[in-house]
Amino acid sequence: MTNDKLNNSKNEWPLWEVFIRSKAGLDHKHAGSLHAADAQMAIENARDVYTRRMEGVSIWVVESKHIQASDPGEADSMYDPASDKIYRHPTFYNLPDEVKYM
Amino acid sequence: MSVHSFQEHFDNLIDRDVTIEPKDWMPDDYRKTLIRQISQHAHSEIIGMLPEGNWITRAPSLRRKAVLLAKVQDEAGHGLYLYSAAETLGISRDEMYNQLHTGKAKYSSIFNYPTLTWADMGAIGWLVDGAAIMNQVPLCRTSYGPYARAMVRVCKEESFHQRQGFEIMLTLSKGTDIQRKLAQDAFNRWWWPSLMMFGPPDAESPNTEQSVRWRIKRFTNDELRQKFVDVTVEQARVLGLEMPDKDIKWNEERGHYDFGTINWSEFYNVVKGNGPCNKQRIEARRKAWDEGKWVRDAAMAHAAKRKARQSEVKAA
Amino acid sequence: MNLAYTLRLADDALIIGHRLSEWCGHGPILEQDIALTNTALDHLGRARSLCQYAAEQYNAATAEEKKNSFSSVAIQQLTEAGKQLTEDDIAYLRDGWDYRSLLLLEQPNIDWAFTVARAFYYDTFNYYFFSHLKNSNDTTLAAIAEKSLKEVTYHLRWSSEWVVRLGDGTDESHNRIQQAINELWQYTGEPFVMNDADNVAVSTGAGVNLADIQPLWTARIAEILQEATLTMPPAGSWMQQGGKEGRHTEHLGYILAEMQYMQRTYPGMEW
Numbered sequence: 001m002t003n004d005k006l007n008n009s010k011n012e013w014p015l016w017e018v019f020i021r022s023k024a025g026l027d028h029k030h031a032g033s034l035h036a037a038d039a040q041m042a043i044e045n046a047r048d049v050y051t052r053r054m055e056g057v058s059i060w061v062v063e064s065k066h067i068q069a070s071d072p073g074e075a076d077s078m079y080d081p082a083s084d085k086i087y088r089h090p091t092f093y094n095l096p097d098e099v100k101y102m
Numbered sequence: 103m104s105v106h107s108f109q110e111h112f113d114n115l116i117d118r119d120v121t122i123e124p125k126d127w128m129p130d131d132y133r134k135t136l137i138r139q140i141s142q143h144a145h146s147e148i149i150g151m152l153p154e155g156n157w158i159t160r161a162p163s164l165r166r167k168a169v170l171l172a173k174v175q176d177e178a179g180h181g182l183y184l185y186s187a188a189e190t191l192g193i194s195r196d197e198m199y200n201q202l203h204t205g206k207a208k209y210s211s212i213f214n215y216p217t218l219t220w221a222d223m224g225a226i227g228w229l230v231d232g233a234a235i236m237n238q239v240p241l242c243r244t245s246y247g248p249y250a251r252a253m254v255r256v257c258k259e260e261s262f263h264q265r266q267g268f269e270i271m272l273t274l275s276k277g278t279d280i281q282r283k284l285a286q287d288a289f290n291r292w293w294w295p296s297l298m299m300f301g302p303p304d305a306e307s308p309n310t311e312q313s314v315r316w317r318i319k320r321f322t323n324d325e326l327r328q329k330f331v332d333v334t335v336e337q338a339r340v341l342g343l344e345m346p347d348k349d350i351k352w353n354e355e356r357g358h359y360d361f362g363t364i365n366w367s368e369f370y371n372v373v374k375g376n377g378p379c380n381k382q383r384i385e386a387r388r389k390a391w392d393e394g395k396w397v398r399d400a401a402m403a404h405a406a407k408r409k410a411r412q413s414e415v416k417a418a
Numbered sequence: 419m420n421l422a423y424t425l426r427l428a429d430d431a432l433i434i435g436h437r438l439s440e441w442c443g444h445g446p447i448l449e450q451d452i453a454l455t456n457t458a459l460d461h462l463g464r465a466r467s468l469c470q471y472a473a474e475q476y477n478a479a480t481a482e483e484k485k486n487s488f489s490s491v492a493i494q495q496l497t498e499a500g501k502q503l504t505e506d507d508i509a510y511l512r513d514g515w516d517y518r519s520l521l522l523l524e525q526p527n528i529d530w531a532f533t534v535a536r537a538f539y540y541d542t543f544n545y546y547f548f549s550h551l552k553n554s555n556d557t558t559l560a561a562i563a564e565k566s567l568k569e570v571t572y573h574l575r576w577s578s579e580w581v582v583r584l585g586d587g588t589d590e591s592h593n594r595i596q597q598a599i600n601e602l603w604q605y606t607g608e609p610f611v612m613n614d615a616d617n618v619a620v621s622t623g624a625g626v627n628l629a630d631i632q633p634l635w636t637a638r639i640a641e642i643l644q645e646a647t648l649t650m651p652p653a654g655s656w657m658q659q660g661g662k663e664g665r666h667t668e669h670l671g672y673i674l675a676e677m678q679y680m681q682r683t684y685p686g687m688e689w
Contacts (some may be wrong), residue, residue, distance in 0.1 A: 041401070052456065072127075162681060163506045172455075182449065191531055397590055399590075
C-alpha cells in the first residue's frame with residue numbers, strides 16, 4: 001500500500017465488537033463497539049473505553065464484519081419450534097416430596 | 103413478504119413495544135430519523151467536550167481537575183457509544199463526522215455558548231446535564247435496540263455529572279460574596295439556553311408527532327421542559343439563588359410552575375450558526391480531525407504491514 | 419523526612435498530567451482521546467497522593483526546615499499564619515522555582531508524535547524507577563510506587579506501541595516521530611542526574627540510585643526504537659538540566675499561570 005493511496009482513501013479504522021467478562025466465572029457479554037487499527041489496539045481501546053468503572057476482568061474483541069447473525073425474518077421457524085418442548089425443562093417432571101436434592 | 107406486510111409487521115412490533123434490531127426491516131423514514139437523531143446526539147456529546155474542556159487546565163483544585171477531566175472523558179465515551187449505535191443503521195462514523203464538519207449536521211445549540219468562569223462548570227453540570235438527563239432517561243426505552251442500549255450505558259455514567267455540577271454550585275453558594283456572584287451570574291447565563299435544549303415548542307416541532315408514534319421519543323418537548331422547570335426551581339431554592347425569570351410562579355391549577363417566554367428567535371439564530379461560539383466549536387473539531395489524519399493513517403499502514411509480514415511467515 | 423524527594427515526584431506527575439489533559443477533546447480519534455485521558459488521570463491521581471504526602475511532611479517539619487523548603491511567598495505567608503498546608507497549596511501556591519519537575523515533562527504537546535515520544539521516554543524511566551522505589555523504606559512512597567507500577571506498565575505499553583506504529587507506519591509518521599525522538603533527546607539526561615535530594619534519599623534507603631536504572635532505560639529505548647525502524651540519537655550529546663533544581667524552560671511559567679490562576683486570583687477560598 002503506498003502512502004499516496006492512503007492519503008487519498010478514507011481509510012477508516014475498522015469496527016470491532018467488544019465482549020466483556022464482568023467477574024471471574026461469568027460469561028463474556030456484548031458491551032458495545034469501537035474502532036481500532038488492529039486486534040491488539042482493539043483490546044486496549046476496549047479496556048480504555050469499556051472498563052473505566054471496573055466493569056471487567058477479561059475482554060474479547062472480534063472485527064464486526066466477522067459476526068454472522070441470524071435472520072430476524074426467520075425467527076418464527078428458528079425459535080418457535082422450541083416453545084412446545086417443555087419436557088426439556090426440569091419443572092416438567094413431578095417428583096415425590098421425599099426426594100429432595102435432584 | 104410484500105412491503106405492505108413488512109410495514110404491518112414493523113408497526114406491530116412498535117405497538118407491542120418490542121425493540122427493533124439492526125437486521126429487522128424498517129421504513130426508510132424511521133431509519134433516516136434515527137440516523138439524524140442519534141448522530142445529532144453523538145455530535146452534541148463531542149462538541150459538548152469543548153466548553154468544559156476549556157477549564158480542565160484551570161480547575162481550582164486537584165480534586166475538581168480530576169473530576170472535570172473524567173467527566174469530559176465520559177462525554178467522549180458517550181459520543182462513541184452513540185456513533186456506534188448509528189453505525190448499525192448503515193452510516194460510517196467518518197461520514198457522520200463529515201456531516202458535522204461541513205455544517206450539514208446539527209448538534210445541541212447550548213454548546214455554542216461560552217464558558218466564562220469556573221462557575222460555568224457548576225451551571226453546566228447542574229442545568230445542562232440535568233436537562234440532558236431528563237431528555238435521555240426516556241430514551242433508554244426508545245424503540246431502536248442499539249440506541250436504547252447505548253442510552254442505558256450513558257444514563258448510568260451520566261448520574262455523577264449532574265451531581266458534581268450541583269456540588270460546585272453548592273460550594274460556591276456557601277462561599278464568599280464573590281463566589282455567590284459567580285454562581286448567580288452563571289445561573290443567569292445558562293438558564294434560558296437550558297430551557298431551549300428541549301427543542302422548539304410542540305406546535306412548531308415538525309418531527310415530534312412521528313417520533314412519538316415510532317416510540318423514538320417518549321415525551322414531547324414541552325412536557326419535558328415543564329418537568330425540568332419544576333425540579334430546577336426547587337433546587338435553586340436549596341442553593342439560595344434567584345431565578346433568572348421574574349415570571350416564575352406556582353400555578354395551583356396546573357400543578358406546575360409557570361415561566362416566562364423563551365426567546366425563540368435567539369434559539370433559531372444559534373441553531374443557524376449565529377451563536378457566540380458556533381464557529382470556534384466546529385473549527386476545533388475539524389482541526390483535531392484534520393491534524394489526526396496522519397496518525398490514523400499511520401496506524402492503518404502499520405497494521406497492514408504487520409499483517410503482510412505475518413502471512414509471509416505463514417507462507418514460508 | 420523525604421519532603422524534597424516526594425515533591426519532585428509529585429511535580430513530575432502533576433506537570434505531565436496537566437500536559438496530557440490538554441489533549442482531552444482534541445485527540446486524533448475518540449478511542450485514543452479516551453485512552454490518553456485515562457493516562458492523564460493516572461498521573462493526576464499519583465500527583466494528589468504525593469502532594470498530600472508532601473503537605474503532611476511539611477506540616478510536621480520544624481520551623482527551620484519549613485523555611486528552607488520553599489521560597490514561594492504565598493506558602494511562607496500561610497506558614498507564618500500558622501496554617502496547615504493542603505495538597506492544593508502545594509500544587510497551586512508554589513512559584514516556578516519551587517517546582518522540581520523534569521524539563522522533559524513541561525515540553526509542549528506539539529503533535530501526536532511529540533506527545534508519544536515524551537511519554538515513551540518518561541514511561542520507560544517511570545517503569546524502572548517505580549520498580550525500584552517499591553522497595554523504599556519509606557512505606558508511603560513504597561505503597562505509591564506499587565500502585566503506580568501497575569499504571570505505568572500500561573502507559574509504557576501504550577507509548578511503546580505508538581512509537582512502533584508511527585515509526586513503522588507511513589513516511590510522514592516515520593519522519594514526525596523521528597524528529598520528536600531527536601528533539602526531546604536533550605531532556606533525557608536529566609532524569610538520571612543525582613542531585614542532593616537523590617543522594618540523601620539513597621543514603622537513607624528511601625530513594626532510588628538512578629545509576630542503576632539508566633542502563634535498563636537505554637537498553638529498552640534502543641530495543642523499541644529498533645523495532646520502530648527509528649534511529650537512536652547519539653550517546654554523549656549535550657543534555658539540558660535544571661528542572662530538578664527549580665530552573666525551568668519557559669514553558670513551565672505558562673503552565674503555572676494557567677493552572678494556578680483561580681487559586682491566585684481568589685486566595686483562600688473553597689472550591
